[in-house]
Amino acid sequence: MTTIGLQTAKKQFPFLRAAAASLFVLLLPVFTWLVMGPFSTRFDSFRNRTIAFVLLAAAGTVLIRRAFPRLSWAAAVFSSVLFQGTAYRLALFIPEISTYPFSLGWSEGSRYYYASLYFARRIYGFWTPLSVLHPTRYLMQAVPFLLPGLPVLAHRIWQVLLWISLSSLTAYVLVLRLNLKDKLPALLLGVWAFLFLFQGPVYYHLLVIVIAVVWLFDVKKFWRSLLVVLAASAWAGVSRINWLPVPGMLAAILYFCEVEVRGKKLMNYLL
Structure with missing residues (x-):
C-alpha cells in the first residue's frame, strides 16, 4: 500500500486508531507482570529487564504512532517510555497495600x-x-x-494515596504555572514531573511546600505571596529544619523566571 493509500485508510477507519490506543493501554501493565509476576525470576537481571522494557517501549511507540499519526517518532518514543515507566512506578505500590501484620519496610x-x-x-x-x-x-x-x-490495611492505603495524590497535584500545579497551550506537551510534562518526583523520592509532606508556592505565589500580588512564603516556610521548618529556606528559594526562582530585568536597575529589580 502506498503512503497516500495508508493515510486514506487511516481516515476511513478511525476505529483502527482507537484499537491501537487501546492496545497501548493494555500493553502498559505487561512489564510489571514480567518483573513482578510468575516469571519474575527470569527478569531479576538488569540486562533482561532492560531488554524487556526496550521491546515493550518499541511496541508502544508503534501503537502510539498508529493511534496518533500526527506525532513525530521522537514524541512517540518519549511518550511510550514515559507512560511505561509511570505504569511500573504506580504498580510498585501494589505490594504496599497489604494486610501483613509486620513491617513491610524500613521504619x-x-x-x-x-x-x-x-x-x-x-x-x-x-x-x-x-x-x-x-x-x-x-x-x-x-x-x-x-x-x-x-x-493496618487502611493506614497503608492512606499512605499510598498520599504519595500518589500529592505527587500528582505537584505535577498539575507545575503544568498550570507554565500555562502550556498545547494539551499534549502539558500532559507529557505532567506525567514526567510525577515520575521525576519519585526518583528521590521527595516526601509527600514536603511537596505541600512546593504545591503552595508554585500554585499561589504571584509576582503581582506581594502581600499574598509573602503570606504564602511565610506559611510554607513555617511548614517547612516544622517538617525539616534544612527545608526552611526552600519556599523563599522557590519564590525567588519563579520571580527570576517570570519577571524581565530588561529596562530596570538591578537593585530595583531585586527589591
Missing part, C-alpha cells in the same frame, strides 16, 4: 506509631510527646486514626 511500624501519638490519650490512655522527626508527615498519616479501630 514502617515506627511511622504508624508516631502518627498515632496525635491521638495518644485515646489510644494509649495517656499523653506522650510527639516525634521531633517529620512531625508534619505523621500529622498527615494520622488521619485514619480519626476513625478508631481501622486495620
Whole structure:
C-alpha cells in the first residue's frame, strides 16, 4: 500500500486508531507482570529487564504512532517510555497495600506509631510527646486514626494515596504555572514531573511546600505571596529544619523566571 493509500485508510477507519490506543493501554501493565509476576525470576537481571522494557517501549511507540499519526517518532518514543515507566512506578505500590501484620519496610511500624501519638490519650490512655522527626508527615498519616479501630490495611492505603495524590497535584500545579497551550506537551510534562518526583523520592509532606508556592505565589500580588512564603516556610521548618529556606528559594526562582530585568536597575529589580 502506498503512503497516500495508508493515510486514506487511516481516515476511513478511525476505529483502527482507537484499537491501537487501546492496545497501548493494555500493553502498559505487561512489564510489571514480567518483573513482578510468575516469571519474575527470569527478569531479576538488569540486562533482561532492560531488554524487556526496550521491546515493550518499541511496541508502544508503534501503537502510539498508529493511534496518533500526527506525532513525530521522537514524541512517540518519549511518550511510550514515559507512560511505561509511570505504569511500573504506580504498580510498585501494589505490594504496599497489604494486610501483613509486620513491617513491610524500613521504619514502617515506627511511622504508624508516631502518627498515632496525635491521638495518644485515646489510644494509649495517656499523653506522650510527639516525634521531633517529620512531625508534619505523621500529622498527615494520622488521619485514619480519626476513625478508631481501622486495620493496618487502611493506614497503608492512606499512605499510598498520599504519595500518589500529592505527587500528582505537584505535577498539575507545575503544568498550570507554565500555562502550556498545547494539551499534549502539558500532559507529557505532567506525567514526567510525577515520575521525576519519585526518583528521590521527595516526601509527600514536603511537596505541600512546593504545591503552595508554585500554585499561589504571584509576582503581582506581594502581600499574598509573602503570606504564602511565610506559611510554607513555617511548614517547612516544622517538617525539616534544612527545608526552611526552600519556599523563599522557590519564590525567588519563579520571580527570576517570570519577571524581565530588561529596562530596570538591578537593585530595583531585586527589591
